Amino acid sequence: MLQGWVVVCTSFAYLGLLFAIAYYADRRADLGRSIIANPYIYALSLAVYATAWTFYGSVGRAASDGVGFLPIYIGPTLMIALWWVVMRKVLRISKENRITSLADFIASRYGKSALLGGLVTVIAVIGIVPYISLQLKAVSNSFTIVLQYPAIVMPAKVGAVPIFEDTALWVALILALFTILFGTRHLYSAEHHEGMVAAIAFESLVKLLAFIAVGVFVTFGIYDGFGDVFSRAATDQELRPLLTPLEGVAGGYASWVWLTVLSMLAIMFLPRQFQVAVIENTDEKHLNKAIWLFPLYMLAINVFVLPIAFGGRLHFPGGIVDADTFVLTLPMAERQELLALLVFIGGLSAATGMVIVETIALSTMVCNDLVMPVLLRMQSLRLNERPDLTGLLLGIRRWAIALILLLGYLYFRLAGEAYALVSIGLISFAAVAQFAPAALGGIFWKGGTRRGAFWGLLAGFAVWFYTLLLPALARSQWLPIGFLEQGPFGIALLKPLQLFGLSGLDQITHAMLWSLIANLGAYVVVSLAGTQSAEEHRQANLFVDVFRRAPVGARFWRGTASAPDLHNLLVRFVGAAAADDAFAEYARARGLRWPQAQLPADAELVHYVERQLAGAIGSSSARIMVAATVKEEALTLDEAREILDEARQVVMYSHMVEQKSKELEAATTELRAANEQLKELDRMKDDFVSTVSHELRTPLTSIRAFAEILLANPDVDLPERKKFIGIIAKETERLTRLINQILDLAKLESGSAEWHVTRVDMREVVGDALSGMSQVFTERGIAVESRLAASVAPVSADVDRVIQVLLNLLSNAVKFCDPANGRIEVVLADLGGEVRVDVRDNGAGIDEKDQQIIFEKFRQAGDTLTNKPQGTGLGLPISRQIVEHLGGRLWVESRPGGGARFSFTLPALGQEAAPAQARVAAAT
Amino acid sequence: MADFEAKGQRMIALCMLGCVLFNFPILALFNVPGTLLGIPVLYAYIFIAWALLIALMAWVVEQRD
Numbered sequence: 001m002l003q004g005w006v007v008v009c010t011s012f013a014y015l016g017l018l019f020a021i022a023y024y025a026d027r028r029a030d031l032g033r034s035i036i037a038n039p040y041i042y043a044l045s046l047a048v049y050a051t052a053w054t055f056y057g058s059v060g061r062a063a064s065d066g067v068g069f070l071p072i073y074i075g076p077t078l079m080i081a082l083w084w085v086v087m088r089k090v091l092r093i094s095k096e097n098r099i100t101s102l103a104d105f106i107a108s109r110y111g112k113s114a115l116l117g118g119l120v121t122v123i124a125v126i127g128i129v130p131y132i133s134l135q136l137k138a139v140s141n142s143f144t145i146v147l148q149y150p151a152i153v154m155p156a157k158v159g160a161v162p163i164f165e166d167t168a169l170w171v172a173l174i175l176a177l178f179t180i181l182f183g184t185r186h187l188y189s190a191e192h193h194e195g196m197v198a199a200i201a202f203e204s205l206v207k208l209l210a211f212i213a214v215g216v217f218v219t220f221g222i223y224d225g226f227g228d229v230f231s232r233a234a235t236d237q238e239l240r241p242l243l244t245p246l247e248g249v250a251g252g253y254a255s256w257v258w259l260t261v262l263s264m265l266a267i268m269f270l271p272r273q274f275q276v277a278v279i280e281n282t283d284e285k286h287l288n289k290a291i292w293l294f295p296l297y298m299l300a301i302n303v304f305v306l307p308i309a310f311g312g313r314l315h316f317p318g319g320i321v322d323a324d325t326f327v328l329t330l331p332m333a334e335r336q337e338l339l340a341l342l343v344f345i346g347g348l349s350a351a352t353g354m355v356i357v358e359t360i361a362l363s364t365m366v367c368n369d370l371v372m373p374v375l376l377r378m379q380s381l382r383l384n385e386r387p388d389l390t391g392l393l394l395g396i397r398r399w400a401i402a403l404i405l406l407l408g409y410l411y412f413r414l415a416g417e418a419y420a421l422v423s424i425g426l427i428s429f430a431a432v433a434q435f436a437p438a439a440l441g442g443i444f445w446k447g448g449t450r451r452g453a454f455w456g457l458l459a460g461f462a463v464w465f466y467t468l469l470l471p472a473l474a475r476s477q478w479l480p481i482g483f484l485e486q487g488p489f490g491i492a493l494l495k496p497l498q499l500f501g502l503s504g505l506d507q508i509t510h511a512m513l514w515s516l517i518a519n520l521g522a523y524v525v526v527s528l529a530g531t532q533s534a535e536e537h538r539q540a541n542l543f544v545d546v547f548r549r550a551p552v553g554a555r556f557w558r559g560t561a562s563a564p565d566l567h568n569l570l571v572r573f574v575g576a577a578a579a580d581d582a583f584a585e586y587a588r589a590r591g592l593r594w595p596q597a598q599l600p601a602d603a604e605l606v607h608y609v610e611r612q613l614a615g616a617i618g619s620s621s622a623r624i625m626v627a628a629t630v631k632e633e634a635l636t637l638d639e640a641r642e643i644l645d646e647a648r649q650v651v652m653y654s655h656m657v658e659q660k661s662k663e664l665e666a667a668t669t670e671l672r673a674a675n676e677q678l679k680e681l682d683r684m685k686d687d688f689v690s691t692v693s694h695e696l697r698t699p700l701t702s703i704r705a706f707a708e709i710l711l712a713n714p715d716v717d718l719p720e721r722k723k724f725i726g727i728i729a730k731e732t733e734r735l736t737r738l739i740n741q742i743l744d745l746a747k748l749e750s751g752s753a754e755w756h757v758t759r760v761d762m763r764e765v766v767g768d769a770l771s772g773m774s775q776v777f778t779e780r781g782i783a784v785e786s787r788l789a790a791s792v793a794p795v796s797a798d799v800d801r802v803i804q805v806l807l808n809l810l811s812n813a814v815k816f817c818d819p820a821n822g823r824i825e826v827v828l829a830d831l832g833g834e835v836r837v838d839v840r841d842n843g844a845g846i847d848e849k850d851q852q853i854i855f856e857k858f859r860q861a862g863d864t865l866t867n868k869p870q871g872t873g874l875g876l877p878i879s880r881q882i883v884e885h886l887g888g889r890l891w892v893e894s895r896p897g898g899g900a901r902f903s904f905t906l907p908a909l910g911q912e913a914a915p916a917q918a919r920v921a922a923a924t
Numbered sequence: 925m926a927d928f929e930a931k932g933q934r935m936i937a938l939c940m941l942g943c944v945l946f947n948f949p950i951l952a953l954f955n956v957p958g959t960l961l962g963i964p965v966l967y968a969y970i971f972i973a974w975a976l977l978i979a980l981m982a983w984v985v986e987q988r989d
Contacts, residue, residue, distance in 0.1 A: 070970060074946050077974065081939035081981055085932045227962020234959075243957065253948040261948065291935075292982035299974055306967060519966045 002149040007344065015178055015347055015352070021202050022195030029194035036197045037282040039289030044201035045276045045295045047208070049076065049267060050136035050301055051131075051354035052305070053425040054346045055207055056324050058302065063308035063323035066242040071256055073302055075263030077295040086268070087277065087287060089443055089650050093546045094278050098615040101361060102274040102435065103369040107620050109442040109543050110450035111536035114620035117369030119454060120435065123461045125272050125362055125404060127431025130472070132358060133788065134424040135351040136175075140168035142328055142347050146340065152329050154322050172409040175355050176402045183360035184397045195361065197280050203349040208301055211327070215304020217339055217715060218311045218330055221279050226307060242310075255321040258509040265433040268440075272354060275361035316373050332476070355405070363400035368618030376624045389572045393617065401475040415476040426508050427468050434515060436462035437523045446540045452527030461518025463499075467511040471496050510871025561601040561630040566609045574616045581611050592727050606630055619850040688857060692742060695873070699731040699738070745857065755885070760797045762835050763788055769806035774885070776814055782822035789843060792830040793908035801882045802906070805890075808875040809839040809902050817841035833908055834876030834888065840901040846894040854892070855880050879904075934984045938977065945973045 030034050035041070055071075060070040090105075103124065107117030144155045144167060176194045183196055223229045233239040267273055281287075312326030321329050328347070331339040372393075437460075438453040474484050474496075487495040494500075497507060497515050532540065570579035586608055587594035599605055608624060612621035706724040710716065716724070747753040770786055777784050813824045818841075827838040846854065857877045874892075883890040887907045894900035944950060954969035961968070 067966060067970060071946075074942070074970075074974065078939050078942040078946070081935050081942060081977075084935040084985065225962070227959075230959065230962055230964055230967075243966075253951070256951070257947060257978065288985050292978055292986045295974075295978045295981065299971070303971065636983060 001144055001338060002332075004147050007146055007768045010341060010345065011348060014348065015174075016203065018199045018352070019182065019619065022199040024195075025198030026195035029192075032290065034194060034282065035924040036194050036201070036280075037065065039286040041197065041201045041299065042281065042286040043290040043293035044204040045280065046273070046290055047204035047297045048200050048272055048276055048353045048357050049270075049294075050204070050207065050298070050350060051425075052135050052347055052351040053131075054301060055211060055350040056136075056138050056142070056327055056878075057425065058305045058323070059312065059326045060115045060324035062305050063313050063326065068256070068259075070302065071259035072263045073298040073549075075260040075296065076267035078260065079264040079267050080291055080295055083287060083291055086440070086443075090278055091281055091287070091548060091844065093443065093543050095593075096546065097542070098611050100279065100368055100615060100618050101365045102269060102271050102439070102780045103365040104614075104618040104620070105274070105278075106438050106442065106453065106615075107369060107618070109539055110438075110448070111539055112455050112619045112623045113450050113454075114369070114373040114624070116438075116450060116454055116457075117121045117365075117618065117620045119371065119457055119461075120438075121362075121365040121370045123431060123434060123457060124365060125407070126469075127428050127434075127461075127464070128271060128358060128362060129404070129407045129411050130424050130430035130469075132355060132405065133410075133412035133415075134170050134428075135355050136168045136405075136408055136412050138324075138347060139171045139351045140166070141325065142344055143167050143171070145325055145328055145332070146344055149332055149337075149340070150333060150335070152321060154320075157617045166413075169409055170414055172405045174687065175352060176359075176405040178352070179356050179359050179401050179405075180398045182356055184363070184394050184401070186394070189674075192282075194280075196356060197276065200276065200353050201784070203353040204297070207346045207349040207353075210342050210349070211301055212304065214327055214331060214339060214343050214346075215308055217334075217472055219304060219307040222311060222315070222330070222334060229307045229310050229314075229563055231315055236314065239310060241312055242567065249603040255506050255509050258512050259426075262429050262433055262508065262512060265436045266429040269432040269435040270358075270429075271361040271432070272357035272367065275357055275364075281539060281916065349632060359401045359404050362398040363406050364618075366400040366404075367393060367396040368621055371400075373624060376628075377914050384442070387568075387572060388575070390575050393573065414478055415472045427472060430468055430508060430511055430515065431461070431464055433512065434464060434519055437516075437520045441523060442540075442544050443546075446544045447527055448523065449527045449530050449538070450536055451530050452525075455526045456519045456523030457522075459522040463515035463518045464511060466505065467496050467499060467514060471507070499769065557576070561606055563599045563601045565629055566601065566605060569625060570609055570612055573625070579612075582608075649715050651709065691857065692750055695738060695848050698737065699735040703731045703735070738874070741878060744880050745874055745881065748878065748885065755798045755801070757796055757798050757886075759794050759800055760802065761905070762792050762802075762828055762837065763796055765799060765802050766806065766826060766837060769803050769810060770826065772803075772812070773810050776811070777824070780814060780822060782814060782817060782824055784824045784826065786828075788826075788828040789830050792828060792835045793832075795835055795886075795906040796909050797886050797906055798882075801886070805836070805879040805882050805904065806839075807881045809904075812875065812902070813839050813841040813843075813894060813900075816843035818843055824874065830908070831905070835908060836903060836905045838901055838903045840899060842899040843895040845898050846892065846900050847896055851892055851894065855890075931984065931987070935981070937986065938980055942977050945977065948968070956976075 024084075036045075082381050093099070094105060097108050099108060103117045103120035106120050107113050110116050116719070136351075141155045145152070182199070183193055219226060219229060223232070230243070235241060267340060308330065309323065312321070312323060312330055315330060315333065318328075328340060328343050331343060422679055434457060437456050441448045442453070446760045470479065471484055473479050484495065486492065492501075497510065499510070502510060502513075505513070567579060567583055570582060573614060574582075583594050583599070585607065587597065592599065594916055610622050610626045613625060616622075617625070706728050710724055712720065745752070766786070766788060770784065774784075778780075810824070814822070817824060821842075823842045825838070825840040827836075827840070829836050829838075855876050857874055880890045883904045883906070888905040890902070890904040892900055892902050951966075954966050956965055958965050959968075
């Protein structure tokens with residue numbers, strides 16, 4: 001059943017099935033019910049990494065190198081561990097900037113540079129062409145081999161065929177047609193090809209199943225399990241070295257490490273990987289599952305590589321059958337026709353998947369980053385006046401796809417036969433690795449400049465071209481072989497495979513070393529030596545700090561635009577329906593209804609249109625188109641001043657804040673002081689209460705004691721009883737006086753005392769007080785001398801209160817004056833503005849330290865513990881309260897042994913304000 | 925965000941672990957004649973270590989935040 005027509009029909013049926021899947025997925029996407037928006041499809045689509053090279057070539061490499069093929073899959077596993085950090089950032093950047101391809105990504109990072117985008121595109125196309133030729137070679141070889149069934153004949157033995165009978169050409173043409181139908185039926189918004197992704201995921205399943213099927217058949221069908229294959233290999237002279245292969249190969253470990261690094265970079269920067277991993281990604285969260293599912297896929301597809309390789313070598317000894325074809329030739333040799341057909345379809349899957357995604361990605365790059373920027377700059381084409389450019393865009397892409405596949409075929413005819421599959425693939429890997437410094441540096445290092453990226457890429461690409469591509473052409477006799485063996489013009493130092501005399505490395509390691517040194521060196525050195533433009537600086541910040549800030553609009557943009565112009569621009573590139581949708585959505589987000597309401601053509605709208613446009617034609621082309629439609633102007637002096645004003649305002653605000661905080665600090669200090677004072681007052685109140693209760697208890701104790709004596713002893717005789725009752729009466733009187741004074745003081749302090757302020761002549765008041773006390777003076781035999789001024793100014797005072805003060809001072813004088821020869825002197829003087837009264841005694845005087853204490857409540861001069869207190873200790877505090885309330889002062893002058901002189905002043909009338917002020921002072 | 929960073933650091937650590945496992949000199953330790961269950965030691969080691977690394981990656985990345 002492996003006749004030619006069966007194989008051809010099955011192949012077309014398979015391609016038809018793919019087309020149906022893609023068509024269905026596109027329909028579902030249009031209905032808003034995407035079937036690809038899940039992590040499993042995402043992970044399977046990433047498996048487009050496994051191409052015909054994996055399917056056929058891994059076995060080929062394993063048959064000659066043992067584990068040498070594994071770094072190609074272990075490298076991506078290591079890189080994917082970093083995806084959580086790196087790929088999440090790339091995804092976020094790409095979504096925010098509507099990146100459409102790898103070239104767009106790099107160009108956008110370095111100031112939307114069209115030149116850089118073009119260079120990346122050229123490198124990608126030239127670098128990938130060998131890889132595409134590899135797929136063509138694999139498909140046409142497998143087809144040729146299947147057609148020879150049941151004989152097993154290598155394609156090379158079939159002989160050269162005229163070009164139009166060459167299967168590879170037909171394969172290329174059919175694949176080109178298929179891809180054009182597939183990927184460029186219409187323009188996809190932001191390059192989301194949902195149908196393509198669904199088909200690729202399906203192909204990944206098919207190739208995995210086919211490979212595992214043949215693996216199981218070889219391992220368990222032809223042989224008796226893994227152990228059997230390996231033990232037979234161990235007995236074979238040729239195969240035994242392959243069982244510990246890293247020792248035998250020269251520079252084994254170095255080559256292993258470089259292959260790992262190379263494939264780490266390839267999984268990021270192969271255009272098709274960037275397409276499925278970044279551009280086609282629908283949700284960042286899908287990364288979670290893909291991070292382990294995709295490595296698992298690679299593990300699964302590699303498990304049977306070694307058994308098939310060893311099985312093939314054992315089965316076809318002597319090298320008559322190319323190891324690259326073991327996957328197909330083993331089932332054929334065992335007459336397993338159905339399995340052979342499945343393998344052929346699996347290989348077709350692997351090859352078509354790669355070709356479809358790669359050419360679509362490359363055609364997008366060619367169109368957006370190479371052709372359109374050039375066409376748009378050519379004024380003579382008058383593209384700006386064409387109403388609809390979607391047809392042009394699709395046309396460019398279709399031609400690009402056809403051209404790339406034909407280039408692949410050309411390379412196949414020129415150089416393909418000289419190399420095994422794996423070596424061809426590695427040449428492409430080395431080419432795309434050149435994007436690593438500019439792309440990875442661009443997302444983690446703000447300092448990378450456009451010039452640095454340009455020269456880095458150019459230098460790396462030049463070295464790659466010289467050390468890998470030219471030798472490949474030379475080996476195919478398209479260049480003189482002496483170019484390799486003696487160096488160009490016989491200069492040995494420039495030999496492409498031993499550049500500057502570096503030998504002992506395999507070709508790929510040698511090329512990678514030199515190209516990455518040149519690339520990274522130029523990128524870093526040129527970046528550090530130059531400066532960035534404003535646009536570059538803006539984009540650098542946007543890329544590197546993508547997680548740190550919201551996307552910024554064109555804040556300092558200045559220009560004149562009109563909304564209809566912008567709408568027309570969008571219509572021309574994305575079509576009327578998509579443009580209307582975009583405008584309606586923009587208006588809806590701002591609470592407007594479009595087209596009923598006009599949209600203001602401000603910086604925000606221009607920025608929005610540019611982003612939409614970037615989704616269709618790439619950021620550099622979008623920049624050119626928008627710049628042409630919108631008359632952009634430089635900032636005027638006024639606007640610069642406005643910006644400066646804003647800055648100044650900010651500075652002013654910050655000054656204000658500073659001042660407020662200082663004020664706040666001051667207020668805090670004040671409050672703290674007030675709090676301290678309150679605490680002190682609280683403490684004083686507590687002291688006062690405890691003192692008062694102590695003072696009250698003293699008379700109460702003696703009253704109670706004598707009352708109890710009288711109660712207990714009814715037969716106390718009369719004189720005794722009279723004496724006791726006398727004491728009780730005296731103590732009661734003292735208690736009453738004390739309570740009265742406390743109440744008085746409380747009233748004065750709280751300000752609730754009643755004052756009957758009248759016009760008072762102090763001469764009369766002093767006279768009244770002296771005559772009131774005259775009886776006491778006489779009893780004690782105290783001489784009183786009063787020297788009253790002839791006339792004093794009247795004062796405003798409460799007569800009773802002033803008399804209370806005078807009586808208190810006089811009775812104190814009586815108490816403390818010399819007991820034997822008492823003398824009291826009272827002086828009244830008018831000091832002009834105030835009236836002063838002095839009361840002087842000739843007693844023991846008051847110590848300096850006691851002179852303030854006596855004015856405090858319940859405090860008396862001398863030791864109250866040993867001397868019986870005379871009086872309540874409240875007289876002087878009350879007197880001072882009264883005098884101060886009336887606006888005067890009360891003080892004492894004394895020295896021990898020289899008597900004491902108490903003086904107070906009262907303001908003369910005409911100074912009405914004074915009492916009020918004094919009251920306020922007393923209240924606080 | 926702190927969880928995101930912690931996860932990122934764990935993944936970076938796994939990548940470094942992989943770089944050590946699949947490199948000289950660890951690789952050289954297993955690059956010896958002999959078999960494990962009939963499979964050459966080097967092949968068995970690479971596939972087992974690879975599977976283990978993938979399992980660890982799955983475990984770290986699928987952890988609930």
